[in-house]
Amino acid sequence: MKNNPHNVDSAGSRLARMVERLKETDHRITPQRLAILQVLATSDGHPSAEDIYRQLVDHYPTMSPATVYKTLNLLKSQGEVLELEFSDLANRYDGRKPYPHPHVICTACGAVVDPAFQGLEEITARVVAETGFQIHTHRLDFFGICPSCRQQSVSTAKPEKG
Amino acid sequence: MKNNPHNVDSAGSRLARMVERLKETDHRITPQRLAILQVLATSDGHPSAEDIYRQLVDHYPTMSPATVYKTLNLLKSQGEVLELEFSDLANRYDGRKPYPHPHVICTACGAVVDPAFQGLEEITARVVAETGFQIHTHRLDFFGICPSCRQQSVSTAKPEKG
DNA sequence: CTGTTGTGGATAATTGTTATCCGTAAATAT
DNA sequence: ATATTTACGGATAACAATTATCCACAACAG
Numbered sequence: 001m002k003n004n005p006h007n008v009d010s011a012g013s014r015l016a017r018m019v020e021r022l023k024e025t026d027h028r029i030t031p032q033r034l035a036i037l038q039v040l041a042t043s044d045g046h047p048s049a050e051d052i053y054r055q056l057v058d059h060y061p062t063m064s065p066a067t068v069y070k071t072l073n074l075l076k077s078q079g080e081v082l083e084l085e086f087s088d089l090a091n092r093y094d095g096r097k098p099y100p101h102p103h104v105i106c107t108a109c110g111a112v113v114d115p116a117f118q119g120l121e122e123i124t125a126r127v128v129a130e131t132g133f134q135i136h137t138h139r140l141d142f143f144g145i146c147p148s149c150r151q152q153s154v155s156t157a158k159p160e161k162g
Numbered sequence: 163m164k165n166n167p168h169n170v171d172s173a174g175s176r177l178a179r180m181v182e183r184l185k186e187t188d189h190r191i192t193p194q195r196l197a198i199l200q201v202l203a204t205s206d207g208h209p210s211a212e213d214i215y216r217q218l219v220d221h222y223p224t225m226s227p228a229t230v231y232k233t234l235n236l237l238k239s240q241g242e243v244l245e246l247e248f249s250d251l252a253n254r255y256d257g258r259k260p261y262p263h264p265h266v267i268c269t270a271c272g273a274v275v276d277p278a279f280q281g282l283e284e285i286t287a288r289v290v291a292e293t294g295f296q297i298h299t300h301r302l303d304f305f306g307i308c309p310s311c312r313q314q315s316v317s318t319a320k321p322e323k324g
Numbered sequence: 325c326t327g328t329t330g331t332g333g334a335t336a337a338t339t340g341t342t343a344t345c346c347g348t349a350a351a352t353a354t
Numbered sequence: 355a356t357a358t359t360t361a362c363g364g365a366t367a368a369c370a371a372t373t374a375t376c377c378a379c380a381a382c383a384g
Contacts, residue, residue, distance in 0.1 A: 085248065113293060123279065130278060132308070133306040137304075137305045138305065142295065
């Protein structure tokens with residue numbers, strides 16, 4: 001199990017792994033960093049940098065957005081967090097499954113969820129064969145409306161005249 | 163053929179389609195707009211807004227980046243151009259295949275190419291069944307190094323000592 | 325011809341993120 | 355312990371792609 005990168009690790013093992021990785025590379029485990037790691041290891045909602053900051057600033061009054069960004073970039077460079085980039089809204093971060101996997105994104109409320117479906121390996125191989133690219137990573141996003149937002153739009157919609 | 167949205171139309175028919183669409187919706191076909199449409203209909207390299215602007219400013223000295231953005235957003239709202247968003251670099255636009263399709267992106271030179279591979283329909287259906295989302299669109303990107311950049315990095319790399 | 329609307333272009337504003345700078349805390353050596 | 359070096363955190367400024375604002379002007383309607 002430990003050697004299967006495509007299983008979701010428990011929050012505890014993810015945290016331990018990230019801490020270990022920082023230690024190995026001679027980075028200090030400061031209170032601020034540890035707090036950010038904990039949020040990443042326990043969040044399944046793909047938080048933004050601002051989400052992380054707001055979640056921590058009450059308990060760590062000196063926490064700064066810059067520190068959150070710095071830590072996220074550090075983890076990113078070590079492959080310990082997956083960054084989902086968006087041009088029109090804040091990037092989201094996944095510290096629990098820091099490897100490429102599909103996402104389903106609600107364009108109404110911004111929720112990001114992981115479908116169980118895996119396996120773009122075969123498709124990736126086809127693309128490699130066809131284009132000659134050396135593929136390093138990929139990204140597969142589905143955009144739509146989540147069940148909760150769908151429910152709300154139904155209940156707030158104008159009646160259909162009947 | 164005309165009814166198959168997943169075929170690449172000729173540049174001419176794409177241009178005609180976009181012009182027709184603007185007319186239908188009571189938009190004027192100004193020289194600036196027509197020029198932008200022509201670039202979009204003939205480019206297969208997924209240009210950025212700045213690419214389009216630079217390509218036109220010599221022939222249309224009054225062309226402004228703002229006009230390019232406005233026209234792109236107008237076409238986007240009509241579903242006549244596909245926007246590929248990037249958070250760390252400029253967005254790219256595809257006016258020839260304005261429907262979701264995979265892209266292969268070179269992280270060295272920024273080239274964006276379309277692989278022949280199609281068909282995320284089955285996967286999309288699976289995601290809908292599992293998540294309950296109402297899926298409107300999707301995006302599938304592969305990131306890597308294109309053959310040309312790979313060649314360059316080989317020829318400029320230090321010899322391996324042997 | 326006159327009033328109304330739509331458009332283009334210059335410019336300012338926006339926003340998430342990054343760079344810069346400096347005081348300070350931590351690690352190491354002495 | 356003390357001195358020295360390094361990394362770090364936090365405040366602030368800078369950045370860049372895109373959008374909003376504003377106004378002059380062209381096209382169109384009456």
